[in-house]
Amino acid sequence: MADDRRRLAIIASKGTLDWAYPPFILASTAAAMGWEVGVFFTFYGLTLLKKKITAKVAPHANPAMPMKMPFGPQGFQNIEWPMPNILTANLPGFDHAATALMRRTFKKKGVATIEELRQLSLEAGARLISCQMTAEVFGFRHEDFIDGVEKGGAATFLEFAAEADVSLFI
Amino acid sequence: MSEPFFDQELDCQGLLCPLPVLKTKQVLDSMGTGKVLRLLATDPGSVSDMEAWTRQTGNELLDHREGDGVYTYYVRKV
Known part of the structure; x- marks a missing residue:
């Protein structure tokens, strides 16, 4: 497809709350800059396409995670x-x-929620692609995902990424 | 220095990356070409981000001011 816009291709493979942020922050921002954006959700990243996101954070064995309380003096x-x-x-x-x-x-x-960033990404024209293989393995149905999600596989991503200016594996 | 004229204002004080950029995009989309948006933000990262965003989108960053921890941007839709 002839398109002279810059292009961002991301693989989102992680499903924890902390790792849910980078793909959606970059996708929504790139789309807001007029870039063509495609995010391929695979393995645990696929859960980020579900209607209700239940991503959690697991501090275990992550000594870099600051633990501070958001209340009190x-x-x-x-x-x-x-x-x-x-x-x-x-x-x-x-x-x-x-x-x-x-x-x-x-x-x-004042940080946006994952749901907000996801919605803004879609509204700005980002393509969110679910890995059909992972969906089958995990037993997810396409109806489990939000509207606007496409289905695809490795070839779909590679073809899109081949013409990308920025490609990231997250 | 006198303040540039603006047509619409967007308050992003208290919001962090990437919200000031995303909301600016949304509001600017609803405005006509040539109109000017005044954006208020408190995120220090927004200085570099607004410069990058306007460069990437071709919209014009007319002016940028700082004072009392508030960053004020004037963006003209191109």
């Missing part, structure tokens, strides 16, 4: 809580609590 909020692996692996409900804290912190700081 400023001094308390500034504390970076040490999270030893023995705790993150064994405390029931830890991932759920960490996810709630991250969502709350993002909202408080």
Whole structure:
């Protein structure tokens, strides 16, 4: 297809809350810059196309994740809580609590939700492509995904990426 | 220096990347060619981002000011 716009091709392969952000931030921004955008969702990334996104964050074995509380006095909020692996692996409900804290912190700081960025990406013309192979393996139906999602496979992505100015695997 | 004339205003204070850029795009889409949007933002990253976004889209960044932690941009739709 003849198109002289810049093109961004992304593979979104991760389905945690933290990793859900980069593909949608870049896709929505590139689309807002008038670029042609295609995001191919595969493996765990496929869950980001579901009508209801249930992405969580799992701090276990991630020593780089800052753990701060988004409430209380400023001094308390500034504390970076040490999270030893023995705790993150064994405390029931830890991932759920960490996810709630991250969502709350993002909202408080003025960060868009994944759902918002996804909608803005679509509205700005980004193509969101679901990996049909992964969908079959995970037992996802196309009706599970939001409207506007296309189906595709490796050849679909490669053909699109071959003409891309920026290609990213996330 | 006198303030440039503007037709519409968008308040993105308190919002972080990429929202100021995305909302600017949305509002500018609804405006006519030649109209000027005034954008207010508090995200320090928006300085570099608005410059890049206007370069990429061809819209004109007429002016950019800073004061009291607020960044004010004047963008003309091209």
